[in-house]
Each structure stands twice: as structure tokens, then as C-alpha cells.
Amino acid sequence: MRVLLTGNQGYLGSVMTPVLQSAGHDVVGLDSGLFAGCVLGPAPMDVPSIDVDLRDVGAQHLTGFDAVIHLAALSNDPLGSLAPEITFDINHRASVRLAQLAKEAGVRRFLYASTCSVYGSAGDALVTEDAPLRPLTPYAESKVRVEEDVLTLADSGFSPVFLRNATAFGFSPRLRADIVLNNLVGIAMLTGTVRVLSDGTPWRPLVHARDIAAAFCAALVAPTGAIHCRAYNVGTEANNVTVAQIAAAAAGAVPQSTVAVTGETGPDPRSYRVDFSAIRNAFDDFTPRWTVADGAAELYENYVRWGLTEELFATRFTRLAHLRTLQTAGVVDASLRFQRVGAGRD
Template identity: 70%
Template sequence: MKVLVTGHQGYLGTVMVPVLQAAGHDVTGLDSGLFEQCVLGPAPLDPPGIEQDLRDVSVTQLAGFDAVVHLAALSNDPLGALAPEITYAINHRGSVRLARLAKEAGVRRFLYASTCSVYGAADDGLVNEDTALRPLTPYAESKVRVEDDVAAIADDWFSPVFLRNATAFGFSPRLRADIVVNNLVAHAVLTGVVRVLSDGTPWRPLVHAQDIAVAFLTALEAPIHKIHCAAFNVGTETNNLTVAEIAEAVVGAVPSSHLLITGETGPDPRSYRVDFSRFRDTLGYEATWSVADGATQLYRAYLAYGLNQHDFAHKFTRLPHLDALRSAGLLDESMRWIRTAA
């Protein structure tokens, strides 16, 4: 298939594109380049790409594709809280506009990267795709709105599918250090301490970036009647862990590190465990990476590629990176690049 991947220069896109290409698909990227330079280790080999802000995509740019894999978003809860209107403009309105234009252009398949954080909080048991959604952040709320609005334009020709990823972890050449496993491993490598600011009790569902890539490939190649306008949780029940258990896995992966649970921020209201059986039963998908194996992968990559404190705190953490671009006069208040005559 001829596939357009939005956000191909992001954390997940950089891992996903080679997986799609290895399966024989003709991949083109679309990205504004906000995180193009956030590379740890050898620079990745990007596919042919369209440099374009998601909000400014035209129907002609989408013509000729069999599928759109839509990853591009402002993916950070602190950023969403700081600038909720921009989060909604990009993540919600930009995504729905993209889907409408893809339909107009004759694109058949639309794979949307949603999130398990749409469930928000659950008191007991496992949440599944039929559980009431209770998003707690602008980021999660934007994902719920996109699912609703894109489902409303589905028809016999235009077939969306909503892949609700668990919290991602694992190494990507375009690293994110502001997600829980990646962050804790970085702290352990740089300071010797795995520091947990909450009380460690909240539950988190986790999934490796490589497993997310395989999930999207699985959905891309699935018979349309099995996935049409459906939501699927992406992950594995064995990676439903408390924050304290995640931290313990990191201590086990990073030699000479130790765990410190401060509890200074109190309990986190975002706590939920997820049932991933629908995707497994429908398409035979299995996530294979454990948190322990992912933590070991990250530890080895951080050492091999020389992760340092400055890059950890600024280059690979979304909010400081975007703040630096704005402070340098490169981004405007809407997170668009400022183009000069020169």
C-alpha cells in the first residue's frame, strides 16, 4: 500500500516507518519538523517526506494514498495543561480536518493513534473498549473528541480505526525522555537514583514503541470489515504495573541504582488497568516487550550514545524543547515555524 505517516519524525514515527517499509509498504512522511533534531545516536534514515504543519495540509497532498497513519500530535500532558487551546487546535481540529480531507482525497484507510489515557481513572478491574471514557487532561480529551468526530464521517469507503496505545516506552532514535519508563531509566543512569514523586500506587498500562509499530502494521493489513470504525487497546496485560513496580523494574535494569519513593506529589488520579483482549482476539496481535526488557534496552542505549543531563532535560523533554524554540524566535505562539525572508 501507499501509506502517508504523519509525525514520521517523532518518537513513534521514527520506529514505525522502518516496520512498515520492511513489510513492503511505500511510505511517505508528513511532519513539521519540530522534533527532527531530537536524535540520540546515529541519525535515522527518514522516508521521502512532506514538510507541512498538520493544520495546513491540503487535499492535493493526500491524493493517491491508500492509507493515512496519523501519529502527529502535541503529546505531553504538561504542555496540554499549559496551552490547552493549541492542544485542541492541533490534536483535535487538525486531526478531524485531516480525516475529512483524506476522505475527500479518496483515502480508504485512516489509522488514528489514540491513547488509553482516555479512560482516565478506574476504581477496580480492567477497563476495555466499551468502558465509559473519563479523560482527565486536555491531551486525553482531544483524543476522545477526534474518535467521536472521525467515527461520524466513516462510511462504506472511508474506514477509520482507533488504536488506543498504552503509555509508550523503549528506545527510539528520536528519543522522548518525558514518559515514565524512559524518564526513570534516564534518572537512574544520570544520578543513580530512581526517583518516584508520587506514592507509587497508581496503575499504568505500558507498551513498547516497537510493539505499537507492529500493532499499526497489523491494523493496516487487516481485512477492513474486522476493524472498520472500531477502537482497539494496544498493549499487553502483563505490562499493567503500578508506578512502584515500574520503578523496581528500572532498578533491576540499571546497575548500582536504587529506588526512592518520595510521595511528595501525593497519589496520581490517573490510575487504570487495561484489557487488551479485543485486538488479540480479533487479529491475533500480541505485544511482546516487557518493561524490564525495555528498561535494559534504554540503559544500554543511554550509555552507548552518551546521554547527558542537559539533553535529557531539554532536548528530549517536549515542553522545554518547544519553549527553547519559541524563546529563540523560531516558533510563534501557535507553535508554527516563523519563516523569514532569508
């Protein structure tokens, strides 16, 4: 299958690309390069990639593909809150336009990377895909809007599927340090203490980047009639954990590190546990393999192996800080558009 993978030079895309290739798919990327340089260790081998901002995608970019996997987004709650209009411009409007162009170009399957954070504050009950959507941030709200709008494009020739990923974790050659487990393992390694500023009680569903890749691979080849217009939570109930448990896993992976739950910011309203039975029932060959503890150990091993430093941790691998660096250097403008062609790939 010939697949267009947006965001192929991001955190998830750099993990998903070789998984898709190993499954026999012909993969072409589409990425502006905002995070192409956020590499820890050897640079990954990239597939041919269309160098274009998602907001500038044209019909010519969608021709000849059997499927689109749409990962590209501003994937950060602090950034979304700081610049909500840019978040909606990229994550919502440009994503819906991408789907419209894909349909017009004859692309038959559109796999959209949504998020379990669309459920917002759901308490202790396990939420299924039929639960009310209560997004609490501009990032989550943008994902809900895309699901709603792309659903209206579906017909017999265009089949969208919405994969609501749990919070990702795990090592990627293009690292993110601002997602919870990746962040806490880094803090444990660099400071010796995992500090939890909330009370540690909120629930978070976690899923490894490689398990996300496996889910998209399974959805890519599943019978259309079985998954047409469906939403699937991506993860496993075993990784429904509290923030305090995530902190304990991070400290457990880093020798001589400790946990300090300060509670200074109070309880976090974003708390939800997720039911993942639908995706298991839909895809016989999809079984999440990574536990939180295994992911913490993998992260620590790679942080040590590739020389993670405090400076890299706080700048290159933290999305908001990285984008501010690019803006300060005049590489991107206030709308996060590059000021010169290919600038993000240096």
C-alpha cells in the first residue's frame, strides 16, 4: 500500500515509519521540519518527504496514495494554551482541509491520530469510545473538531478512522521530553529526584510509541466495513496509572533516585481511565506489548547511552522551548512558518 505519513519527522512519525516499511508499505512523508533536528543519538533514516507546511498542502501532494496517516499537529497542551489560534489553524482547519483534499484525490483510507484527552475529566470509571467528549485544552478541543468534521466527509469511497491514542511514552530517535513518563525519567536521571507538583492522584492512560505504530499498521489493512467511521482508544488497561505511579516507575528505572509528591499545584482536573477493548476486538493482531516500567527502563538506557544533558532536555526536546528558540533565531515567525526554505532541517 502506498501511504502518505504526515509528521514523519516527529516523535511518533520517526518510530512509525520503519514499522510501516517492515510491514511492506511504500511510505512517503509530509513534514515542515519543525522538529526534524530534535534528535538524540544517531539521526533516523528518513523516507522521501514532501517539505511543506500542513497549512500549505495542495491537491498535488495527495495524488497517488492509497491511504493517509495523519500525525502532524502541534502536540502540546502548554503551546496550545499559549497560542490557541495557531493550534486551531494547524490542528483543526489544516487537518480537515487535508482530509478534503485526500478524498478529492481518491485516497480511500484516512487514519487520524486523535487523543484520549478528548474525554477530559472522567473520574474513575473506564471510558469507552461512546463516552461524552469533554476536552479541557485547546489541543484536545482541536482533535474533537477534526473528528466531527472529517466524519461528514465519509462515504463509500473515503473511509476515515479515528485512533485516540493514550499519552505516548518511550524512546524515539526524535525525542520528546515534555510528555509525562519521558519527562519524569529525564528529571530522575538529571536531578536524582522525581518531583510531582500535583497531588499525584489523577489517572493517565499511557501507551508506548511502538504500540501506537502497531495500531496504525493494523488499522491500515483492516477490512473497510469493520472499521469505517469508527473511533478506537489506543492502549491497554494495564497502563491506566496515576501520576504518582508513573513517578514511581520513573524513579524505579533510575538508580538512587527518589520521588517527592509536593501537591503544590493541587489536583489536576485532567483525570481519566480508558477502556481499550474495542481495538483488541477489532484487530486480532494488535496486542500492546510495552508496560510503563519497561518504557521507563528503555528511556533511561537511551538517555545514558546517547548523553542526554540538562540543556538538551530543557530546550531541544521540549516542544514549547524548541519553538521559542527557532523564533528567537528568526528561523520561524510568530505563526510558526519558516522564514527560509529548509531552515528546520539544519
